[in-house]
Amino acid sequence: MNKKYLYEICSILIIFSAISIFGVQSDATNNSSKYVDECIKCHMENEMMPEHFSQTDVHWQKGLSCAGCHGGLSNEPDEEKSMSKSNGFVGVPNKKEIPEFCGKCHSDISKMQLYQPRITTDQVSQYYVSKHGKQLKVGDLNVATCTDCHTTHEILPASDTRSTVYPINVPNTCNACHGDSKLMEKYNMKANQVEEYSQSVHGIALLKNLDVGAPACNDCHGNHGAIPPGVESISHVCGSCHVNNMNYFNNSVMAQPFSDNGINSCEQCHDYHLIEKPNDEMLNVHESSTCTDCHSSSDEGYLSSEFMYNKIKDLSFLYDSTKVISEEVHIMGMNNIEIEYSLKKIKQSLIQSRTIIHTFDTAQVFAKADEGILASTNALILADNEIEEYFNRRLGYGITTFIFILLAAALYWKIKGLKS
């Protein structure tokens, strides 16, 4: 009986030992079969890594090896085998092949959705309808392809501030080619777009104030389908942000004549790359005005421009005056809460009036500006009341103090009388 138990215990021990040893061996086997990227290993050892290779590259970060793009076998130490065409090695693509080379994955939703479920996969098809893509197709190798904008081996997501396609870096990326006067000369293009853009209201907002909401080159020209906006599309490009201005203009009396005469709607007054911050002087009838480019003193447009300018200027002056007086009231320690509310109304009215100018309808501009003028009149009355109240309070305090001092003096004499 005892022997039987002894055999059973020994058997269990042997089984456990076998399992343990097997387990250790299988772990060791796993370790030994750990993946080694032979491409990286060999290229590093021989100091043949691609120029500008960075481990921050988005593909590298996601675990894609060299073979992921260039083909071949990345786990094969034998150079002959790993870089053989029979094993799918394609090597370095020529410039014309690059869009398709990247498109192997980027045009394949089944591959791309593994990384980003909502990623678009139309970059290559968009590229081929762009000016760049069209030129490449006809064999022009000067044009930009994927790698010219995104780099080759240090590609970062557009959301990364270090990326060449991060909004703030986009103008410089485009400028690498579009700032090259020799290159641009071949296409009969100017090479000062980015220089002009950087002085524009958009450029200052993006490059100086680092406001990534401001448009960079790609926001107007498109990303992969980059194309210069035409006469018809210009208001759509600007109108994608400036919606009200676009709608007002398109419904205005000016829309048709502009279109008929081939005049670019927004660009005619605001320019394109060198878009200055709009100011009221643009509406003036002096030389600085954009209206006088087409209108002369004898026509109706000239008069409308003058009327609207004067109205807007009046409102703007009233806004500044109300602001100053509101501050004065506040410094006096009086209540300027309602004046501040009115000030917001005036500002709103001023902004809206300036926008409604795009209707070129004097009546509409006047109606909106009058709302602000009324608010300003009310605010100035309030401010006057507060200033009057300020002096009344002091006068009231003076009278009260005088009465109290009389009372105190009477008390003092009474106390003195009591003491004596």
Next chain:
Amino acid sequence: MKNKNITKIENWLDERFDLSPIRNLISHKKVPVHGHSIWYYMGGISLFLFMIQVFTGLLLLMYYIPGEDNAYESVQFIITKVDFGWLIRNLHSWAANLMVFFVFLHMFSVFFTNAFRKPRELTWVTGFVLLLLSMGFGFSGYLLPWNELAFFATKIGTDIVGVVPYFGDSLKIILRGGEDVTGATLSRFFGIHVAILPAIFTTLLAIHLIFVQRQGMSEPEEFEKLSEKEKKYIPFFPNFVLQDALLWIIVLIILLGLTVFFPWELGLKADALASAPIGIKPEWFFMFMFETLKLLPAHILFLEGELVGIFGFAVVGIIWMFIPFIKLSKKKELNSKIIRWVGLFSLIYIIVFTIIGYL
């Protein structure tokens, strides 16, 4: 004719309620005259300011609406639309601060003239509790306009309570009416400010005044040592009362001047989602404690610095409250000398740390 009418009313009252104790008190109560007599008026000024607080507080109650959505707007309405609303609100705010200031002054004057000694120990204790309640009024009232500064100052103030071990968190939740400073905190503070504190304060104030009337004015030790001939007194009524009234008029002129020339700002409405503005400060009478807690290191031995600070202030507060009962030396003179030095140190500490807090 007038005197006849007053006598008639007096007799009518006398028949129904024996006025002789009050008549005796008025006719017999005397106030000593000496070099420190000025300090006798501090309590009266504090009382006058409290009366202003009650009066202006009741008027504010007519328009003030507690609640996250209405508090700020109702105060704004009071100061912009209600006739003399600005005056009432400013008077309430300024008188609150002056009241705490004069209560402090009253306490230290009593302390340094040694007026808390037997038999006035309980007058001292009730007086000290009244000071704490005044500070409580200040803390709870600060939040009621529901503006940005008050909101964040209350957040910090109630956070400090949470540091107390064991029951700190529960106490914080009770004070706030939840985990955070919200509309529930405002309702709670409103209740505390207009119901709970006034009830306790008025009761204690009555007790405090009864003690003062029963015991009469304290005489300084140097005055006590004088011969009866050398001692000078003035009758409480009408001399002292009239002098009190004269000072009240002067304080009222100053108070009105402050309200007219330095109106209390309402600031921006509290926004729980906004980041805390720069320069959040507690009210000036909490500044010395706030500054101490700020300057303490994060850890003192194995304890949190803040906890040590709170514990320290609690201990000092309790000792201060029971100072008339503390005997550090058998020699009476040495005992009062030590206590006086402690008081002087406390006063300097409060002044210096308050100034540092505003630098």
